[in-house]
Structure formats: structure tokens, C-alpha cells
Amino acid sequence: xxxxxxxxxxxxxxxxxxxxxxxxxxxxxxxxxxxxxxxxxxxxxxxxxxxxxxxxxxxxxxxxxxxxxxxxxxxxxxxxxxxxxxxxxxxxxxxxxxxxxxxxxxxxxxxxxxxxxxxxxx
Numbered sequence: 194x195x196x197x198x199x200x201x202x203x204x205x206x207x208x209x210x211x212x213x214x215x216x217x218x219x220x221x222x223x224x225x226x227x228x229x230x231x232x233x234x235x236x237x238x239x240x241x242x243x244x245x246x247x248x249x250x251x252x253x254x255x256x257x258x259x260x261x262x263x264x265x266x267x268x269x270x271x272x273x274x275x276x277x278x279x280x281x282x283x284x285x286x287x288x289x290x291x292x293x294x295x296x297x298x299x300x301x302x303x304x305x306x307x308x309x310x311x312x313x314x315x
Contacts, residue, residue, distance in 0.1 A: 220255070221246055221253065221255045221258075221263075221266060222266040222269070222270060224246070224248055224253055225237060225246075225248060225266055225267055225270045226270045226273070226274065227248075228248035228249050228251075229270055229271065229274055229312060230274065231249075232249055232314075233313070233314050234311070234312070234313050234314070235248070235249055235310070235311075235312040236248070236249055236250075236309075236310070236311055236312075237267060237309070237310040237311075237312070238307060238308070238309050238310075239255075239258075239260070239263045239307065239308040239309075240306055240307055241257060241259075241260065241306040241307075241308070242306040243306075244256050244257050246263065260301060260303070260308045263308055264299065264301075264308060267297070267299075267310050267312075268290065271290060271295065271297060271312070275292060275294040275295050276292055276294065277292065278290045278291055278292040278295070278297075279291055279292065283298075286300060286301045286302070286303070287299060287300045287301070293315065294314065294315055295312060295313060295314050295315060296312070296313050296315065297310055297311065297312040297313075298310070298311045298312075
């Protein structure tokens with residue numbers, strides 16, 4: 194198993210440690226990338242209680258990865274597809290990521306078991 198050190202972001206806050214398993218092992222990062230590439234606006238909603246991820250209204254069973262694993266899969270996909278970005282903190286459970294090519298907003302609703310990303314291409 195490959196281990197990756199994460200950068201400071203909401204994904205780190207959601208994880209009790211700063212070392213996480215690579216999300217590719219869960220098999221959902223390819224679906225995230227496809228959703229990001231194929232849409233001007235992408236909605237990604239992870240439901241940890243159901244073990245599902247919804248990408249642009251398509252629901253996939255993904256098991257029970259942590260919020261941190263899913264957040265890093267999205268952020269790694271954004272960086273790979275659109276380049277480095279700036280992190281813009283909003284509140285304790287939300288922030289945005291932005292560069293000249295996209296803006297992504299994330300909201301972590303731990304009490305409801307949801308992690309929601311909204312990504313807009315510029």
C-alpha cells in the first residue's frame with residue numbers, strides 16, 4: 194500500500210492523521226475524473242452512511258472510505274486536470290479551491306454523513 198503525505202486542507206481536518214491511503218485503491222477516483230472532465234458543472238456528494246458517491250446524479254457504491262480519502266481523490270483529480278490551486282477558507286466545515294480554470298466549493302456535513310463538492314469550470 195502506498196502512503197501519501199497530504200497538504201493542509203479541509204481533508205486534513207477531517208482525518209485524524211496526515212497520512213492517508215491512496216484513493217485509487219478504492220476505485221472511485223477514475224469516476225471522479227470523468228465527471229470533472231465531462232461537465233461544466235460537477236456535483237459530487239459522498240454519503241458515508243450509505244457507502245455511495247453521487248457524481249452528476251449517477252450513484253456508485255464505493256464502500257466506506259473516509260471523508261479524507263474522498264476529499265483527497267477530488268482534490269488530486271482537480272490538481273491533475275487543472276493544475277495547482279489556491280485554498281480559500283470559508284468556515285470550519287467549508288472552503289473553496291480556485292485557479293484560472295475552475296472553482297470548487299466543499300461542504301462537510303459530518304453529522305449527516307455527507308461531503309459535498311460543487312465544481313465549476315471557468
